[in-house]
Amino acid sequence: MRLASWIxxxxxxxxxxxxxxxxxxxxxxxxxxxxxxLSLHGAAENRKLVRKLLAASxxxxxxxxxxxxxxxxxxxxxxxxxxxxxxxxxxxxxxSGISDDDVKQAGRGLLALTWILIGxxxxxxxxxxxxxxxxxxxxxxxxxALIISLIVAALCVAVRIGLGMVVFEANDELGxxxxxxxxxxxxxxxxxxxxxxxxxxxxxxEIRSRxxx
Numbered sequence: 204m205r206l207a208s209w210i211x212x213x214x215x216x217x218x219x220x221x222x223x224x225x226x227x228x229x230x231x232x233x234x235x236x237x238x239x240x241l242s243l244h245g246a247a248e249n250r251k252l253v254r255k256l257l258a259a260s261x262x263x264x265x266x267x268x269x270x271x272x273x274x275x276x277x278x279x280x281x282x283x284x285x286x287x288x289x290x291x292x293x294x295x296x297x298x299s300g301i302s303d304d305d306v307k308q309a310g311r312g313l314l315a316l317t318w319i320l321i322g323x324x325x326x327x328x329x330x331x332x333x334x335x336x337x338x339x340x341x342x343x344x345x346x347x348a349l350i351i352s353l354i355v356a357a358l359c360v361a362v363r364i365g366l367g368m369v370v371f372e373a374n375d376e377l378g379x380x381x382x383x384x385x386x387x388x389x390x391x392x393x394x395x396x397x398x399x400x401x402x403x404x405x406x407x408x409e410i411r412s413r414x415x416x
Contacts, residue, residue: 218394243316
């Protein structure tokens with residue numbers, strides 16, 4: 204049980220840290236020369252990127268977060284390509300009519316999502332960690348950790364799906380493979396799902412140990 208518990212804790216910690224890992228990578232094409240990365244936490248603190256994100260989401264039913272890529276790509280493009288990207292970027296803002304209050308609220312939403320994930324990961328880690336240190340496992344705490352881990356996994360999978368839309372819509376808009384998923388987009392859901400699986404295993408082991416005793 205101790206091994207399963209420690210692996211669960213590691214998965215929870217990795218899930219929390221994944222919000223600081225690159226989830227989007229812009230570059231590697233003829234349009235964008237310099238490759239840049241963007242983390243979930245970084246997007247929340249960058250007002251310009253939040254403005255692009257919000258403009259895109261209002262412009263498309265598919266949640267065109269690919270406008271974030273426009274903001275990242277424009278400074279590194281040249282000639283007519285740069286002019287095209289700037290015009291497209293301005294068009295997003297003009298059509299959507301994004302206000303500063305909208306940007307602030309959207310930024311707060313992303314920031315809230317970031318810290319909610321971190322807080323939930325911390326909570327599920329604490330529930331199991333104190334049992335491991337104390338050497339006595341409580342079924343109620345394990346069930347609590349399982350419930351929280353399920354919520355975290357659902358959030359992470361939703362983020363991964365959203366990021367997949369970002370990549371598809373951005374590349375489709377630009378007509379080139381300019382945007383790709385970063386490592387964080389893969390680590391986040393995998394670590395969260397792994398935490399759920401190990402927590403289920405921990406609960407099973409706890410139930411069996413009670414029966415044997």
